[in-house]
Amino acid sequence: MFNTLQIWAFRDILRRPFESLLLAVTLTFAIATVGTLLLFPRAVYDTLTVVLKATPSIILRQVDPTGWRPLPIRESVQAATSVIGVVSVRPRIWGMVNGPDGPLTVMGVQQEGLPEILADPLTRLPAKGQAIVGWGIASHDPAGTLPLEGAIRQTYQVIHRLPEQTSMFTHDLVLLNPLDAQQLIGLPQGYASDLAIDVFHEDEQDAILSDLTAAFPWPVRCVTRRQSAGIYAGGFNRGRALGAITMIPAVLAMCLLVAVNTRKSMGRQSDLGIMKAMGWTTGDIIRLHLYRDLFVCLPSVALGSCLCFFLVYGPGADGLAGFFLGWDTLPPRLYLETKGAVTVLLEVAGVMVAPVMASALLPALKAATADVHELIEGAGRR
Amino acid sequence: MFWHPLLLAIISAQIVALLLLLAGSLTSLNTALHWQPLSADSRQLSLEARAEGVSIQGRAAFWLSVFSAVLLVFGITNIFAEDIPGAMCGTGVCQAMSPRGSTQLLLYTGLLLLLMQLWHEMDKLNRMLVEMPLTDITARLFLVIPAVAVLTLKQTYASFAGIRPHQPVDCCAVVYDQFTTLKHAKSILGLGDAFWISAFIVLSLALFSLSVALRTSMVDRPGIRGLHAIISCLWLPVASLTLVNIFSAYHYEVLHHHCPWCLFLPEHRLVGYPLYGALYVIGMEGFTLFMLPRLANQDITVYKKALDRCRRAANRITFAQLLFLIIAILPAIVWRLHYGVWMSG
Numbered sequence: 155m156f157n158t159l160q161i162w163a164f165r166d167i168l169r170r171p172f173e174s175l176l177l178a179v180t181l182t183f184a185i186a187t188v189g190t191l192l193l194f195p196r197a198v199y200d201t202l203t204v205v206l207k208a209t210p211s212i213i214l215r216q217v218d219p220t221g222w223r224p225l226p227i228r229e230s231v232q233a234a235t236s237v238i239g240v241v242s243v244r245p246r247i248w249g250m251v252n253g254p255d256g257p258l259t260v261m262g263v264q265q266e267g268l269p270e271i272l273a274d275p276l277t278r279l280p281a282k283g284q285a286i287v288g289w290g291i292a293s294h295d296p297a298g299t300l301p302l303e304g305a306i307r308q309t310y311q312v313i314h315r316l317p318e319q320t321s322m323f324t325h326d327l328v329l330l331n332p333l334d335a336q337q338l339i340g341l342p343q344g345y346a347s348d349l350a351i352d353v354f355h356e357d358e359q360d361a362i363l364s365d366l367t368a369a370f371p372w373p374v375r376c377v378t379r380r381q382s383a384g385i386y387a388g389g390f391n392r393g394r395a396l397g398a399i400t401m402i403p404a405v406l407a408m409c410l411l412v413a414v415n416t417r418k419s420m421g422r423q424s425d426l427g428i429m430k431a432m433g434w435t436t437g438d439i440i441r442l443h444l445y446r447d448l449f450v451c452l453p454s455v456a457l458g459s460c461l462c463f464f465l466v467y468g469p470g471a472d473g474l475a476g477f478f479l480g481w482d483t484l485p486p487r488l489y490l491e492t493k494g495a496v497t498v499l500l501e502v503a504g505v506m507v508a509p510v511m512a513s514a515l516l517p518a519l520k521a522a523t524a525d526v527h528e529l530i531e532g533a534g535r536r
Numbered sequence: 537m538f539w540h541p542l543l544l545a546i547i548s549a550q551i552v553a554l555l556l557l558l559a560g561s562l563t564s565l566n567t568a569l570h571w572q573p574l575s576a577d578s579r580q581l582s583l584e585a586r587a588e589g590v591s592i593q594g595r596a597a598f599w600l601s602v603f604s605a606v607l608l609v610f611g612i613t614n615i616f617a618e619d620i621p622g623a624m625c626g627t628g629v630c631q632a633m634s635p636r637g638s639t640q641l642l643l644y645t646g647l648l649l650l651l652m653q654l655w656h657e658m659d660k661l662n663r664m665l666v667e668m669p670l671t672d673i674t675a676r677l678f679l680v681i682p683a684v685a686v687l688t689l690k691q692t693y694a695s696f697a698g699i700r701p702h703q704p705v706d707c708c709a710v711v712y713d714q715f716t717t718l719k720h721a722k723s724i725l726g727l728g729d730a731f732w733i734s735a736f737i738v739l740s741l742a743l744f745s746l747s748v749a750l751r752t753s754m755v756d757r758p759g760i761r762g763l764h765a766i767i768s769c770l771w772l773p774v775a776s777l778t779l780v781n782i783f784s785a786y787h788y789e790v791l792h793h794h795c796p797w798c799l800f801l802p803e804h805r806l807v808g809y810p811l812y813g814a815l816y817v818i819g820m821e822g823f824t825l826f827m828l829p830r831l832a833n834q835d836i837t838v839y840k841k842a843l844d845r846c847r848r849a850a851n852r853i854t855f856a857q858l859l860f861l862i863i864a865i866l867p868a869i870v871w872r873l874h875y876g877v878w879m880s881g
Contacts, residue, residue: 387618392701
């Protein structure tokens with residue numbers, strides 16, 4: 155299973171267990187820190203992507219110089235369905251109102267056109283005067299009522315709370331009967347806040363935008379699912395890059411530590427000259443040294459990666475969400491896609507592992523290519 | 537400037553590789569100037585030990601360069617498009633970089649890998665013999681590499697610095713604006729699809745036959761190796777063009793979407809990686825097969841080892857070509873059997 159050089163390298167580690175342990179612990183924590191900085195925003199982005207996959211392909215709003223305004227449902231649906239490529243059109247009633255602890259998002263829901271993402275957690279729909287609230291909304295009233303203030307002031311009976319797993323997108327959400335929602339937001343009868351449009355193929359989202367805009371007799375603004383994902387991705391990736399840049403001095407310090415440690419251990423190695431005199435090549439000595447470093451580094455990389463995965467997907471997520479995103483309540487369950495995990499591992503390998511291994515290689519190479527005579531003489535002096 | 541952690545990883549790997557190359561180039565310069573294999577003085581002995589060190593440094597730099605090139609391709613094809621509005625694949629990323637910047641970046645990266653591959657093969661041959669008869673020539677070749685590595689690093693930074701993350705691109709427009717009429721879409725460089733398919737079949741058969749022939753004692757004939765190099769040089773662009781313009785339609789299931797980068801997307805089963813990987817292997821091994829015996833003809837023992845390596849290169853080319861043909865053509869054949877017609881009619 156192991157060749158002689160590998161066994162020799164392992165025994166060499168045991169000759170200086172404290173130094174090797176110190177290096178392993180430092181490397182583990184450095185990789186865990188860098189990995190967490192890279193993994194957490196990626197995990198939030200991947201979670202957003204999962205959430206966005208369940209959202210409509212295009213959101214269309216009527217706009218005027220003052221901002222967006224309600225859409226007449228009948229004419230809008232007619233105009234949108236006339237565009238080739240559109241497979242479904244859903245008018246949505248939603249808006250922002252004041253709750254007891256601050257602004258809340260109110261949405262009118264009915265069985266037809268219920269968003270796919272809410273279909274599973276909802277066991278029943280709110281009737282008139284009833285509300286279903288998101289995980290982040292606490293009811294102060296023991297009777298379970300929720301006072302809301304929009305165009306009118308009204309108190310609703312809370313009948314259900316959306317599960318914690320959905321809190322990424324239902325944190326401040328209040329689901330109401332469509333008529334209640336319309337009155338509270340102040341929408342006229344027969345009007346909706348916007349249109350949720352689905353297209354047959356993902357790639358058609360951008361292609362039909364010009365046709366869609368032209369189909370309406372008033373100015374509209376469309377946002378595609380892909381654009382929303384792009385907006386989040388840009389922000390998260392810039393944040394990740396800046397986080398990684400702040401770690402560069404730490405990585406350099408780590409490289410210096412490894413280089414000094416390697417140089418010291420090579421310098422102290424009194425049998426190096428004898429090895430060369432006995433016929434060991436420079437390559438053999440470097441291989442021995444690389445095996446020794448790999449035996450320390452590989453478990454550290456594995457442990458550091460596991461630690462950062464545990465921090466992001468385990469109990470550490472609570473603190474990280476509070477620190478990075480200012481979430482005070484329990485964070486939602488985070489997802490990770492294969493592409494995201496591979497990317498983070500490659501980034502850690504490029505930013506951390508490659509410089510560390512090179513910093514171990516260079517001094518080892520210098521010591522190993524030294525003259526045999528000098529090595530033996532040096533050993534004699536020591 | 538475009539900020540992405542994967543870009544930091546690419547630049548970090550390139551810098552580390554460059555440092556290793558620069559550290560080795562001083563010794564290589566000394567080796568190129570003072571190498572005297574018949575002498576046994578202290579300088580020569582010291583140079584021999586240090587040349588062995590340069591070989592290790594060079595190999596580490598080679599694998600780091602391969603790693604950074606893989607990261608670059610992975611980033612362009614699958615990751616960076618997330619941050620650029622309107623970009624759906626590598627075409628959008630390259631458009632955001634400016635076409636010249638992306639072309640130069642890919643050319644420099646390819647050239648660096650080509651030189652490092654040649655050096656790596658020469659170095660492997662050199663290490664097979666105790667006398668290390670190719671040390672002088674490998675040292676000279678090694679001195680060329682840091683210059684290309686510096687250019688690659690500079691171009692990587694310059695290309696990505698040119699990206700404005702808030703400026704939208706339209707990669708589909710780049711793909712479809714290449715042609716104005718349907719007739720234009722059905723031709724490459726003014727020649728119809730039928731011509732290119734015929735050229736592809738003829739060249740594929742020629743390359744396959746020559747590669748199989750070079751696995752035997754025919755590898756010793758410089759004429760055959762030269763012919764193989766010419767056929768490889770012709771086959772690579774023809775295969776790339778037919779793949780992008782003709783065979784890719786059966787992967788995309790859409791006609792005239794002449795995009796080389798969409799093949800790398802997960803929705804197309806990442807077939808770009810094995811397809812372009814096979815082209816890369818054929819290009820690199822073809823170059824090795826042609827150049828190695830020419831550079832290693834000073835010593836008969838090394839020359840024989842070089843010929844053995846050429847046989848292995850011919851083997852690899854054969855397998856890479858088979859892999860390319862299977863992945864590129866199989867969907868077209870399945871389509872023909874299923875629907876009874878070719879997509880292009």
